[in-house]
Amino acid sequence: MKKLLDNDLKEMYGAFGRDHDRLKQTLMASLPDGAARRGQRRGLAHTRRFLQGTIMRNRITKLAASGVMVIAVIVCVNQFGGSIDGASVLYARVRESIENKPWIHATHTIRGEKALCGEEWFSFERKIAIGIEDTGKIQYSDFYSQKRYDYLPMPGTITISQIKEPPSFFEAKTPIELCKRVIELKQADGAEFSQNLIEQDGKTLEIWEVTRSEDTGSEKIKLFIDTEEYLPIVAEVSHADHTGKTTYQGTIEFEYPEIGPKDIYELGVPKDAKVVYFKDPGPEVINVAAEYDKRRRQLGDFRALTIYTSANNKSQFTILEYLPSKNKRRHTTSRVIADYDSKSLDELAEALISDSWLVLLDAKSRVFPTEYLPNNIVLLVPKMVDAFSDYYVGEWKILTSDDHELSNKVECQLKRHTRTGVYLQTWCFDPENDYWVSKYTLDVLESYEVQEDNAVVKQQYEVTAFDKTISGHLYPSQIVQQRASTNQVVQRRYYIYLEEAIHAQDVDRAFIERALKTLLQPK
């Protein structure tokens, strides 16, 4: 029976080869010339967009620390202008050589203050980007399936999330718009590009240099390119502080292997690592956040002075400028004044203005949202929309909603898994008070760090009073912060004075006096 069946099967399957030559001829005649090749070129556009996004998400201080970033600069350099001719034959060849390599493997060794080692894998062909840190953290981005896999050795989880398009960081809706924003940003940062030719060991090497400076120092990337293969060989990176002292320097070496890691497990991730799936915020969450963001922006540029008093009677005064009109940059500075209630308003104002405090306000802390944001102003800025960045990927949901009317309180919740633990953040919007966040909580559901006895397990900020600016805009004027740790609860009260920065002036004495008068007057 078995032999008979085998013969029958062979005979039967022979029928599927019938008319093969004729069918092949028909197919070959109808194939468009070079269609597949053209398709392959189209596929690169997406990866380039990713690189532009990568540059945007990593500000100057992080630029040099990765091979992917250097590749990003090469592939996107013509977006920035500068003296490297983006239309030159050499540039085009270098770019093509990189894009046509099955895999790019970069290893970086940075010494100094930002000492770190790591490696990156990149494939335009497969639309894969991988970053491996010396801590064991691995980020594997598959742009074909639009999925990102983040492996954290502690607690041993792989989180799978959806890759977002290069972000709405500046509300860019299209890649072209995004590029324009990047150019504006880079030009504002004073990026300079240059190129030179050198002879070394009988070989001609092209050197591309990217130099950028900001208040805290300057950074340089020097890229050596083999002019025969049209491929980057090595990059030297260095950063110096504003005094010229080198803070870190290092090298990034490039190789171009034929075969790369096919998945995250080939990079050493244990097969039994727990997999966690993250969901993007749904449209309802985005709508609420957008509404909130819109309301906040209606306020325009503003400045605020806040006071909080701690148990030891030392008060911290913070001045904040929030300027959405200038790429969301904000300036903050804080000062501690002991026994403030024993001082007169004049003395307090004098104390705040002394020691070039206001000059410092202008010079330091030019940071982007979500970085170094003082806790006491967490409710004052549209932070939740910023939280849609990749860093805040997690499980979003609306807890309560009276759908379209938004007449009741709306709560948005985000559960995040990070390398330090699992956190639950909740924003409660108050439509009755112009959509300000009236309550914000951060619960530490699980911590992977070594905990002290007094570790914070929950933080809550609640607005207890609203006030109006001179122009009549509502704002939260009193916030109660509650920090609950494993064995105690600490409460702080913040008092806030806020006014629109209608006149584009720096914070001045008159503002401080107005603010102090309002905040310290007996209620």
Place this chain on the structure above:
Amino acid sequence: MTAPSDKMLVRAVFAGDKAAYGKLYDRYAPLVRAVCYDEAGNLADAQDLAQDVFMRAYENLDNLRDPDRFGRWLIGIARLRCKEWRRRSSYRRVANVEVDDVEPITADPQDNGRLEQLRRTIATLPERERLALHTFYLQGRSAEDARRTMGLSRSGFYRALERARQQLAALLVQEREDSL
């Protein structure tokens, strides 16, 4: 001389070598026709569907992430194309549109009834077993190539093949008994 790998052929296609795609066609067309036959139930439709599959694969070759897995990718396209075909066929039957276009499932005149019965019986097997048979008998190169096309381990492939043969034999015996 060893035959060029799928990866080499795919790269050659990207480099503008259309003849390389012809070699991939030679390698996989019978298998794709067999997969399409499982759905269509007649050879003429299976041949047409297979032509569509190869055309679609060529146009979307840039979406192929791993050229070594060209065969598996192609079978995936074939399944998708067959589903579309089935949806349209059922629509045409339901809407009574151009009923004449729908070919009845009949034996190919060049077949004898025994082979047609065999083909139909194979179509009733579970997908994995069916595909194991197709790849084993139609991937003329080796069992290794067949198991790669299916994305199975060597033992997994042989197990699927053995199960397919056993189930097929049992079904054929059953059908013969029923016809008596």
